[in-house]
Amino acid sequence: MDPVRRPRGRPRKPVLLEPAALSPRRGLHDQAVERLRALIVVGTLPAGSALVETELSAALGISRTPLREALKLLAVEGLVELRPNRSPLVAELRPDAVTELFEAIAAIERAAAELAALRITPAELDRLRRLQAEMEAHHAAGALAPYFALNQQIHALIVACARNAPLREAHEALHARAEIARRRALDSRARWDESVAEHRAILEALYARDAAGAGRLLADHVGHTGTALIAGLARHAA
Amino acid sequence: MDPVRRPRGRPRKPVLLEPAALSPRRGLHDQAVERLRALIVVGTLPAGSALVETELSAALGISRTPLREALKLLAVEGLVELRPNRSPLVAELRPDAVTELFEAIAAIERAAAELAALRITPAELDRLRRLQAEMEAHHAAGALAPYFALNQQIHALIVACARNAPLREAHEALHARAEIARRRALDSRARWDESVAEHRAILEALYARDAAGAGRLLADHVGHTGTALIAGLARHAA
DNA sequence: TTGGCATGAATTGCATGCAGAGCACCAAAA
DNA sequence: TTTTGGTGCTCTGCATGCAATTCATGCCAA
Numbered sequence: 001m002d003p004v005r006r007p008r009g010r011p012r013k014p015v016l017l018e019p020a021a022l023s024p025r026r027g028l029h030d031q032a033v034e035r036l037r038a039l040i041v042v043g044t045l046p047a048g049s050a051l052v053e054t055e056l057s058a059a060l061g062i063s064r065t066p067l068r069e070a071l072k073l074l075a076v077e078g079l080v081e082l083r084p085n086r087s088p089l090v091a092e093l094r095p096d097a098v099t100e101l102f103e104a105i106a107a108i109e110r111a112a113a114e115l116a117a118l119r120i121t122p123a124e125l126d127r128l129r130r131l132q133a134e135m136e137a138h139h140a141a142g143a144l145a146p147y148f149a150l151n152q153q154i155h156a157l158i159v160a161c162a163r164n165a166p167l168r169e170a171h172e173a174l175h176a177r178a179e180i181a182r183r184r185a186l187d188s189r190a191r192w193d194e195s196v197a198e199h200r201a202i203l204e205a206l207y208a209r210d211a212a213g214a215g216r217l218l219a220d221h222v223g224h225t226g227t228a229l230i231a232g233l234a235r236h237a238a
Numbered sequence: 239m240d241p242v243r244r245p246r247g248r249p250r251k252p253v254l255l256e257p258a259a260l261s262p263r264r265g266l267h268d269q270a271v272e273r274l275r276a277l278i279v280v281g282t283l284p285a286g287s288a289l290v291e292t293e294l295s296a297a298l299g300i301s302r303t304p305l306r307e308a309l310k311l312l313a314v315e316g317l318v319e320l321r322p323n324r325s326p327l328v329a330e331l332r333p334d335a336v337t338e339l340f341e342a343i344a345a346i347e348r349a350a351a352e353l354a355a356l357r358i359t360p361a362e363l364d365r366l367r368r369l370q371a372e373m374e375a376h377h378a379a380g381a382l383a384p385y386f387a388l389n390q391q392i393h394a395l396i397v398a399c400a401r402n403a404p405l406r407e408a409h410e411a412l413h414a415r416a417e418i419a420r421r422r423a424l425d426s427r428a429r430w431d432e433s434v435a436e437h438r439a440i441l442e443a444l445y446a447r448d449a450a451g452a453g454r455l456l457a458d459h460v461g462h463t464g465t466a467l468i469a470g471l472a473r474h475a476a
Numbered sequence: 477t478t479g480g481c482a483t484g485a486a487t488t489g490c491a492t493g494c495a496g497a498g499c500a501c502c503a504a505a506a
Numbered sequence: 507t508t509t510t511g512g513t514g515c516t517c518t519g520c521a522t523g524c525a526a527t528t529c530a531t532g533c534c535a536a
Contacts, residue, residue: 027322027489029310053518063491065303068519069310072267076314078404084265085497085518097403104404107349115341165335166316166342170408265519291488301521306489323488323527 028062032070035060040079040090041179050087051080077173091177095230098181102226105178108171109155110219113202115162117211124161125207128154132203139196147192148182154199158206158218185232195225266300270308273298278317278328279417288325289318315411329415333468336419340464343416346409347393348457351440353400355449362399363445366392370441377434385430386420392437396444396456423470433463 036056039045057067071088074080081089120128135150152175159171198221205214274294277283295305309326312318319327358366373388390413397409436459443452 029489052516054516064518065490065492069307072307073310073314076311078407086499087517100402101404103349103353103402104408107405108345108408110349111341111345164338164341166339166412167345169316170342170346170411173408174404267519290486292486302488303520303522324529325487 029066029069045090047090047092049090052087106219106222110215112159112162113218114211114215116158117209117214119163120161181229185229191228267304267307271311283328285328285330287328290325344457344460348453350397350400351456352449352453354396355447355452357401358399419467423467429466
């Protein structure tokens with residue numbers, strides 16, 4: 001028998017970059033997914049750049065194994081492009097891909113809005129109304145960043161109210177790429193005003209439990225957002 | 239002594255001009271995804287069973303590393319349920335999950351049909367017509383298995399004709415779970431006849447490039463299939 | 477008996493080693 | 507000069523080893 005009890009704590013090695021501090025007990029691969037997604041969305045890892053496993057794992061303070069798992073999951077999300085025996089690339093977001101992306105989001109949100117109109121509870125309607133009011137306040141104040149956050153919450157809440165897990169997961173999977181597009185082209189005051197008005201109409205349709213109307217309005221809203229973004233991207237490129 | 243260093247892995251079989259398209263030589267993790275998916279769909283790995291990494295990796299003849307990557311991907315597809323620090327489980331398919339699943343598939347296929355009605359080429363329409371004829375022949379002959387295969391091909395082709403990668407990927411992701419439900423409840427002659435008729439109507443709407451009609455018909459068709467399957471599952475459980 | 481805690485086996489999660497694929501660079505031939 | 511073949515290096519893909527976690531068992535006390 002070993003008289004010396006080994007110390008229970010794992011030998012922590014010094015972590016160079018940000019050590020994923022104080023996160024809930026999830027695995028490193030899961031944290032890596034989130035951190036990498038954030039880095040890609042905000043552009044710290046620019047589109048087209050190679051993701052060399054040894055470099056990235058060192059930068060994240062983890063080993064290659066969980067990193068590889070994370071890269072595979074990000075590839076499913078379309079944020080990363082895997083190549084056999086080659087370094088993965090941060091996926092490029094081409095204009096036609098943005099078109100398809102917003103077509104798909106519109107399709108999913110339309111269906112979600114139709115279901116939500118049938119299934120949403122009064123409490124959820126109330127929460128939507130409060131979010132809408134808050135969002136309009138940010139709009140009035142010209143606060144873009146919080147506006148976007150609220151806007152995103154509202155869309156997510158409507159999808160959640162559809163009570164359909166596959167639809168919600170598909171929606172979440174597309175969200176990061178849409179966010180990339182939004183960040184690249186967040187301009188046009190006119191579109192902003194229009195968007196707020198469209199949100200009002202959607203909310204009213206949900207209150208009226210008008211499934212077809214809510215679906216159509218939301219799909220159109222997403223479609224308009226998409227075309228506006230593509231226009232913005234085109235301006236950006238020029 | 240052995241002067242010739244032998245490779246540690248499997249002996250490479252001599253490959254003579256094997257078309258890479260048919261044998262893409264992908265990584266072990268990718269192959270593991272397909273093999274596990276097939277094993278789960280046909281029920282060799284029954285719902286609720288624990289997937290112990292060491293056992294599974296030995297059974298598949300691979301190590302735990304690619305197996306773990308495969309399990310993570312199957313979890314995204316909803317075929318496997320991951321639990322922190324516990325063995326993954328083959329996901330159970332509860333009746334309400336089947337309902338949601340077919341709601342989601344109907345939503346995606348409706349959107350796909352609407353887009354396909356606008357974008358489908360004459361050649362694709364022709365191919366659809368031939369597939370439909372072949373499927374009807376199997377129906378007339380009472381050949382269930384090839385009928386199902388053709389049926390799937392038709393649905394996949396319609397989605398492909400929408401020219402929308404995210405929609406197609408979402409559709410594919412849901413396919414395996416739907417297949418599980420189908421295999422559990424493939425009965426009801428009456429529903430079979432009805433389904434063939436519905437396919438005819440969908441095809442006609444596509445020919446007429448009636449986007450709304452094609453979308454509605456296809457969504458209803460998938461919805462009917464879902465309710466029939468749930469009824470079948472209920473019979474099965476009883 | 478029963479509740480609580482320690483202990484050990486089983487298994488996951490992560491790190492790391494190693495072989496091979498792919499690429500760059502260079503030399504030699506055309 | 508262009509092309510072809512070789513050579514070395516880098517990086518991926520996979521296997522394996524080790525620590526940490528979880529669960530089951532058993533012991534002790536109430």
